[in-house]
Amino acid sequence: MPLFMDVHHKVDGLTAEAVAGAHEKDLEVxxxxxxxxRQYWFDQASGKVFCLVEAPDAEAAVxxxxxxxxxxxxxxxPVEEGR
Structure with missing residues (x-):
């Protein structure tokens, strides 16, 4: 199944707790x-969030x-998994 990295350039009010909560909601749906x-990363100072997602297609991830x-x-x- 295809892998995608989604990028959120600026999430206002970003906190570790907010990102964790949003990820939990993703897992529920x-x-x-x-x-x-699969995993997420974020930079609180810039407000950027990155999510690694395996999905049948981009629209399903969205x-x-x-x-x-x-x-x-x-x-x-779209990304490919490295070794």
């Missing part, structure tokens, strides 16, 4: 769309964020 939000918490990514980049 993802099964409905055949998606696996639907999970939209339904879970409404914070859609600014970019969704």
């Amino acid at each position: 993802q099964g409905k769309y055949g998606v696996d939000y 639907r999970v964020h939209r339904e879970a918490h409404g914070l859609e990514a600014d970019e969704l980049v």
Whole structure:
């Protein structure tokens, strides 16, 4: 299944707790769309968030964020897993 890195360029009021909460909501919804939000990273100072997601297609990944918490990514980049 394809992998994507989604990038949120500026999430206002970003905190570790808020990102963890949004990720938990993604996990609750993802099964409905055949998606696996694997991991996330963030930089509190810049407000950037990065999510690694395995999904049947880009739209399925977007639907999970939209339904879970409404914070859609600014970019969704196809990636390949390294060794």
